[in-house]
Amino acid sequence: MMKIVGASQLSFYPVHKNRNAQTITPFFNRFGSDVFVDSSLATVKNLSASSSIVSPGRTLLLDEQQQLILPDSIRRQRQKVLQAITKEVSQAVRQGKKPVFMTDFDGTLAPFQTNPYTCQVPKTEREKFFSFADAVHKKFGVPVVVITGRTVSRMKDFIGEEGIRRAQVIINGQSGGEMALPDRKQMYSMPDVTSVHKAQMDQLKQALKEIGLKTVEEVEGASKEPGPFPGVSVEDEKRYCVVVHTKSARTKNVAEAAERAVQKAMKKLNMKDFYLLNIEGGMEAIPKPYNKGNGVKAVLDIVRKKYGLTNSQLHPIYIGDGINDNKAYEQIAKIFNHPQDSYTTIFTGKPTRQTKAKYTIPNALHTGDVPAKSKAEEKYRVAVSQVNVDANFELMERLRQKIGVAWN
Numbered sequence: 001m002m003k004i005v006g007a008s009q010l011s012f013y014p015v016h017k018n019r020n021a022q023t024i025t026p027f028f029n030r031f032g033s034d035v036f037v038d039s040s041l042a043t044v045k046n047l048s049a050s051s052s053i054v055s056p057g058r059t060l061l062l063d064e065q066q067q068l069i070l071p072d073s074i075r076r077q078r079q080k081v082l083q084a085i086t087k088e089v090s091q092a093v094r095q096g097k098k099p100v101f102m103t104d105f106d107g108t109l110a111p112f113q114t115n116p117y118t119c120q121v122p123k124t125e126r127e128k129f130f131s132f133a134d135a136v137h138k139k140f141g142v143p144v145v146v147i148t149g150r151t152v153s154r155m156k157d158f159i160g161e162e163g164i165r166r167a168q169v170i171i172n173g174q175s176g177g178e179m180a181l182p183d184r185k186q187m188y189s190m191p192d193v194t195s196v197h198k199a200q201m202d203q204l205k206q207a208l209k210e211i212g213l214k215t216v217e218e219v220e221g222a223s224k225e226p227g228p229f230p231g232v233s234v235e236d237e238k239r240y241c242v243v244v245h246t247k248s249a250r251t252k253n254v255a256e257a258a259e260r261a262v263q264k265a266m267k268k269l270n271m272k273d274f275y276l277l278n279i280e281g282g283m284e285a286i287p288k289p290y291n292k293g294n295g296v297k298a299v300l301d302i303v304r305k306k307y308g309l310t311n312s313q314l315h316p317i318y319i320g321d322g323i324n325d326n327k328a329y330e331q332i333a334k335i336f337n338h339p340q341d342s343y344t345t346i347f348t349g350k351p352t353r354q355t356k357a358k359y360t361i362p363n364a365l366h367t368g369d370v371p372a373k374s375k376a377e378e379k380y381r382v383a384v385s386q387v388n389v390d391a392n393f394e395l396m397e398r399l400r401q402k403i404g405v406a407w408n
């Protein structure tokens, strides 16, 4: 349920004097709901009705740097979990194991953006990531791994090829469908996917076009008619998969109608060898062999073979922010199920029973709870997502320091 609090109501309150969530919460509770609002008075005064977002259950505020102000209880809990994770990994390392650090990309290393092609890791974060990967590789001789639904070539654009080579980063793309090693010379692709998958995927892309779904470029260009699904966009650059983004759909009904239309088209084309994966803010039609569980398996096979190691010498760490990471968490738990084995699986986000990860680094809100129908709203969604990204970088930094000091 959405409720919009107008600028005139907000300006009654001297928000500029009260920059923490605790003092502002009781005020907004008087509206019987919660509010997202910038905490600088100047911004508050200029708020239009559509640029404040209200959702029941919580008051969340952005500070002057557009960062989400987290309640203290969540802040404390996050520190506890980060400590526990660092301790677990340290123990494994002391037992002689090599940490294999695997991370999701969207929402984990980079915050969500409405346009999926504009997603970037900022330069300083990128450097932090590579210096972590450098430290891991120098100390343990194993690479760091990105496991993503994106294509390998997109990932090179986002995080930079130079660093990938320097820091020894494996990229597993298209949810386990393809993999590039740090030297870039070897490219693995999922053998079970055939020309039949390709033909059916082409037919699906055509069918989606015919029912009036627009591509990301068309929606971003905004020069054309919005069509029957305003705000919904199709990312169609992958060979065997297609992503339908509904996070910017004008209404919930439009998003649901788009989902039904995709399901119907897949049924009509008899796409039995595909499944519809729920991703953050949308869905992806994807061949059955493509999933992050298979991605993890392929990565661990490569690490064992290329570096001459056995499972009992490894301590896998996987960090993600979605329910679509569950297959990865489950695969790790399945492979590392012997008494002497150890592993660390982490979900970053609003705590949920649906996750199969061992640890949750909590956020106050689920990214998907925040609508992003306009540019003004998008910054709130980015801010919620940024909270997850920050925790993951903090974890990498803690581990990097351990490598430098305690593990020498």
Ligand SMILES: [Mg+2]
Residues within 6 Å of the ligand: 104, 105, 106, 107, 108, 280, 320, 321, 322
């Ligand atoms: Mg993700």
